[in-house]
Amino acid sequence: MSDLALEAVGLRKSFGALKVTDDVTLRLRPGARTALIGPNGAGKTTLVGLLSGTIRPDSGRIDLIGHDITAETPARRVKRGLVRTFQVSSLFAKLTLLENVFLAVSENAGASRDLWRPAGRRRDLISRAEAILERLHLGDQRRHLVTEVSYGVQRLLEIAIALALDPKVLLLDEPAAGIPAAEVAVLLDAVDSLPRDIAVLMIEHDMHVVRRFATEVSVLVHGRVLMTGPPADVMASPDVRAVYLGSAGQSRFAGEARDA
Amino acid sequence: MSAITSPLLDRRRLRPRELVWWLLALGYFFVFPEYLAVATSVLVMALFALSLDLLLGFAGVLSLGHAVPFGIGAYACALINLAGWHEAISGALAGGAIAGLFALLIGPLILRLSGLPFIMVTLGIGAVLYEAANKAVWLTGGDNGLPGVTLDPLLGVFRWSVLGQTGYLYALGWLFALFCLTRRLVASPFGMALQGIRENPRRMQLVGAPVLRHLVVAYGLASTIAGIAGALSAQTNAFVGLEVLSLNTSIDGLVMLVLGGVGRLYGGLVGAPVYMFVQHFAREWNPYYWMFLIGALLIIVVRFSRRGLIGLLDDLLARARQRLRR
Numbered sequence: 001m002s003d004l005a006l007e008a009v010g011l012r013k014s015f016g017a018l019k020v021t022d023d024v025t026l027r028l029r030p031g032a033r034t035a036l037i038g039p040n041g042a043g044k045t046t047l048v049g050l051l052s053g054t055i056r057p058d059s060g061r062i063d064l065i066g067h068d069i070t071a072e073t074p075a076r077r078v079k080r081g082l083v084r085t086f087q088v089s090s091l092f093a094k095l096t097l098l099e100n101v102f103l104a105v106s107e108n109a110g111a112s113r114d115l116w117r118p119a120g121r122r123r124d125l126i127s128r129a130e131a132i133l134e135r136l137h138l139g140d141q142r143r144h145l146v147t148e149v150s151y152g153v154q155r156l157l158e159i160a161i162a163l164a165l166d167p168k169v170l171l172l173d174e175p176a177a178g179i180p181a182a183e184v185a186v187l188l189d190a191v192d193s194l195p196r197d198i199a200v201l202m203i204e205h206d207m208h209v210v211r212r213f214a215t216e217v218s219v220l221v222h223g224r225v226l227m228t229g230p231p232a233d234v235m236a237s238p239d240v241r242a243v244y245l246g247s248a249g250q251s252r253f254a255g256e257a258r259d260a
Numbered sequence: 261m262s263a264i265t266s267p268l269l270d271r272r273r274l275r276p277r278e279l280v281w282w283l284l285a286l287g288y289f290f291v292f293p294e295y296l297a298v299a300t301s302v303l304v305m306a307l308f309a310l311s312l313d314l315l316l317g318f319a320g321v322l323s324l325g326h327a328v329p330f331g332i333g334a335y336a337c338a339l340i341n342l343a344g345w346h347e348a349i350s351g352a353l354a355g356g357a358i359a360g361l362f363a364l365l366i367g368p369l370i371l372r373l374s375g376l377p378f379i380m381v382t383l384g385i386g387a388v389l390y391e392a393a394n395k396a397v398w399l400t401g402g403d404n405g406l407p408g409v410t411l412d413p414l415l416g417v418f419r420w421s422v423l424g425q426t427g428y429l430y431a432l433g434w435l436f437a438l439f440c441l442t443r444r445l446v447a448s449p450f451g452m453a454l455q456g457i458r459e460n461p462r463r464m465q466l467v468g469a470p471v472l473r474h475l476v477v478a479y480g481l482a483s484t485i486a487g488i489a490g491a492l493s494a495q496t497n498a499f500v501g502l503e504v505l506s507l508n509t510s511i512d513g514l515v516m517l518v519l520g521g522v523g524r525l526y527g528g529l530v531g532a533p534v535y536m537f538v539q540h541f542a543r544e545w546n547p548y549y550w551m552f553l554i555g556a557l558l559i560i561v562v563r564f565s566r567r568g569l570i571g572l573l574d575d576l577l578a579r580a581r582q583r584l585r586r
Contacts, residue, residue, distance in 0.1 A: 052466065078468035092459035103456040104467045112453040112469060115477075119449045165468060 004063070005030045005199035006082070006169045011050055011060035013223075020046045021057070022223035028169060028199040035210040035231070036203045038220035039243070044203045045087060047220065048173050051201075052084040053077045065168060081168030085158040085175060087203075091146045097157055098142040101129040104164035132160050136190050152183030159190055170194070172202040176209050188212055207235070219243075281529055285432055289425070296424040297496075302536050303431040304493045308509075309516040309528025310435075310442060311485035316514075317523030318446050319478045320458030321371070324510050325382030326486055328389055329359035331505030333487025334494040335393070338406045341494070346412040348430065352491040359487020360480050367476040374461070383507070390505045405501035409494055427496040434492060435529075438485050443525060445481065454478055515554070519561055521568030530569050 006028040013021040020043045028034055038044050049055035051062060053074035062070045064082050072080075092100050102119070105128045106112050119125070133142050136156045141149055146157065155175055162170055175191065176184050184206075191213060194200060204210050210217060210231065217234040219226040221243045227234055234240055288299055308330055315321045337355030345351060370381050393400045400406065413419045418426045445451050453474055456464045465471050494500045503509065512535070513528075520531025538557055542550035565571040 054462075054466070074466050075468045075470060078466060084466065086463075090460060090463045092456050092463070094459055095455065099452065099455075103452060103464070103469075106449045106452060107464075107467045107469045111449040112474065113450065115445055115448050115450045117449075118444070118447045119452050120447065122449065125449070161467065 003030075004028065005032065005065060006051070006201075007063040008051060009061050009063075011047070011062070012058045013046060013050060013055060014058060019223050021050060024060075024220070024223070024225055026201075026218065026225070028201060030168075030199055031196050032199040032201070032216065033214050034199075034201050034216045034218060035214035036201060036218050036220055037205070037210060038226075042220045043223040044220055045173060046223075048084055048171050048203060051171060052082065078165055081166060082171075083162045083165045083167035083169070084171035085162050085173055087173040087177060089151070089154040089158060091154060091157060091161075093146045096143050096145055097133060097138055097149065097153075097160075098126070098129055100146060100157055101132055101160050101164050102126065104161045105129045105132075108165050129164065132163050135163070135193070136160050137186065150183070152179040152187065155179055155183075156187060156190060159187075163194075167198055169199045169201070172200060172204075174203050174205065176204065176206055184209070278526070281526060282436065289428055289432075293423060293425065296428040298536070298540070300424055300428045300431050300496045301493070302533050303428070303435050304489050304496065305512065305516060305536065306529045306532035307431075307435050307438060307489040307492065308486055308513045309520070309532050310439060310525070311482045311489060312513045312517050313522065313525065313527050314442055314446070314485070315478060315482040316517065317525075317527065318451060318458060319454040319475060320461075321374075321475065321479070322379055323382040324379050324507070324514075325384075325386035326482075326513055327505050327507065327509035328382075328386050329363055329483035329486040330490035330493075330509060330513075331389065331393070332362055333359040333490030334500045334504040335400060335406070335490075336487070337491035338409050338494040338500040339399070341409045341411070342406060346410060348411045348414055348495055351411075352434065352488050352495065355491025355494070356484045356488035359490065360484030363483030364476065364480045367479040368472065371472060371475045371479060386505070386507055386510060390502065390507075393505050394502055400500075400502070403502065405499055406494075407499050409498045409500070411495060424496070431492050431496060434488065438488065439525070439529070442485070446525070450474070450477070515558060517568075519558060519568055521570035524568065524570045526570055527568055534569065 004027050006026070008024065008026045011021050011024045012019070024047060036044055036047070046055060050057050053069075053072060057070070060070070061068060064077065064080050067080065069077050069080065069082070092103065102125060105125050106119070109125060111122065111125060130139065130142065133139050136159060138153065138156055138160060141153060146154060159172070159175065172191070176187055179187060188209065191200070191202070202213055204213070214231050216228065217231050218228040219234060219240050226243060227237055227240055285303070289296065292299070308326070312323075312326050315323060315326070333355035336358040337351050340354050341351055366385070370378065370385075373381055394402055396402070411420050414426055414430055420426050446454070453464070453469055456467070456469065457471055457474060461471055490504055493504060516531035516535045517527050518531070519535055520527035520529065535554070538553060539550065542553040545553070561569060561572065565575065567574070
């Protein structure tokens, strides 16, 4: 039981009469590479909100490495190692890339209560931040402001900030959304090179990305988990094809599933 | 253009340009010995605007009630003085401490709010305290204020002269000390975290930062500095009136800061003298319509540079440098 990295059991959330999350159960082993797919409005982002603690579930239970975190604040969950990125870049716009990552490193090291020593002389923290940027090939741009770099770089910076927080479970909310095709490869390389012991749950629309990344896929439809299994099985399932794509998308989907 | 403050990238300690301000302030003492009383109140307001900058420019918290800690510091310092404690430095520190304590008490309650609700609550607290001070005549003297603040010679040596030489240098010393402290503070990891909260409070929460705690600490520190500014005003004027708690005081500080440049540390230090200088001459020009000039100045500065007069100066220097290179 406690050898799972993340276990969510029976999560429910309604907004008024709308059941956005309807009895969702999800289990991630340490080192898992799970993709969560589903049509628009299936409740994927709500689920990330429930897991990260920005949304309170009506019922259900979430365990992180054997600890019940259902009632804990988002900040507390981050400290325990449950870290998320955002679908739309949510960064510190008027700061540089290095400063963005520094904030996360500093918070993770508990240094932000230091009111006295200059941040610029905390070589330990700065070199950690620089190493993370280097790992994502952002080293050259570390002195640029967030507003000066491309959208693709901003998405990578999202991941850099997440990595700076020492995650044990990483929730990636559509990391490739809106990135030009050329930059997706860089992002996928970055995801590939994540430490193997981190469990990763990626929400993604793009089947190419899912196929390359995931060893397991869960399909979310109308707030319910329709199916969980290896990518090839899931993509071959007629049920999934029917609900997820409708009849129109079936031929394209089938083609991609064959490639898998 | 680089970030507003970038302690990670910009590690030079004191730039020569900065010395200009302090040398001018010191030079003023020798050049205009007969106008030191007015200049002292400029220094006090510069310190007040600096404390507001810590809150607004770095933590991104806009308060319309910053006169509250200023006024509490002023009244507390005066009351301690009238009770028989005449030493100046400890008196000012006590005023600051009481203002800071008050902020730590209400901070956890009001800093949960943000945006418009927070602004309205600070406005409300300001109004409540102003009327409470007006009513509590036994404590504050009400409309008549508290006259008769008298001080022992500073450090046991320097007498408080009629022309205000001691007062001016005393206020300048406080300003310099608290400026250095604030400068150090905003460059610390804590200061960086404040800037993260300013940029994106929700994301800071999801970086694991205790956002409310950070804000309460910043509010407490800013209020302590504002309280010391209030105490200095009580000591150097030898008087405290209701005006220290008024909305006008809050707004004056804000306008000075915006005029000079928000988030620039020197914003208040540049804004306060310009504001009070223009105010002085506008009043002589026309005692009824002088606000017209202040308003026009504010519009012009904000229109041409969101970063205030300092931003304008930066732009001019950058352009001049480009010319020279060509």
